[in-house]
Amino acid sequence: MRVAVFRRAHFNAAHRLYNPNWSDEKNQEVFGLCNNPNYHGHNYELEVKVSGEVDPVTGYLIDLKVLKDIIKEQIERRFDHKNLNLDTEEFKNLNPTAENICYVIWQILREHLDEQYDIGVRLYETPRNYVEYPA
Numbered sequence: 001m002r003v004a005v006f007r008r009a010h011f012n013a014a015h016r017l018y019n020p021n022w023s024d025e026k027n028q029e030v031f032g033l034c035n036n037p038n039y040h041g042h043n044y045e046l047e048v049k050v051s052g053e054v055d056p057v058t059g060y061l062i063d064l065k066v067l068k069d070i071i072k073e074q075i076e077r078r079f080d081h082k083n084l085n086l087d088t089e090e091f092k093n094l095n096p097t098a099e100n101i102c103y104v105i106w107q108i109l110r111e112h113l114d115e116q117y118d119i120g121v122r123l124y125e126t127p128r129n130y131v132e133y134p135a
Contacts, residue, residue, distance in 0.1 A: 004051035011080035014041040015096040045124035052117045098125040106133045
């Protein structure tokens with residue numbers, strides 16, 4: 001039997017969208033309020049989807065406590081209450097757009113979850129704006 005399980009998490013982080021190859025005017029034109037030189041923050045909501053075959057012995061696809069711990073250790077501790085531009089290695093040279101943050105989270109989780117699982121990440125930057133990978 002193939003199923004999907006979901007785990008939600010939350011983190012708060014600041015960022016600035018900025019391309020160093022552009023003028024300040026061009027950055028302001030493209031990124032608007034998200035280009036604030038003093039940064040701005042979001043209350044990110046994360047939803048992780050794991051799908052695959054249920055283990056006939058345990059009845060689990062994945063132990064949700066294990067998934068919870070991976071998300072807490074690898075995502076929440078890494079990004080919560082951080083300035084993504086300044087405090088994280090992942091975004092030192094990568095613009096921390098919601099799209100890029102979502103993909104980075106997927107990459108981190110992919111490294112820590114067994115290949116037998118298909119995984120998806122949905123990241124809400126606001127209650128009305130979200131991205132997901134894979135699409």
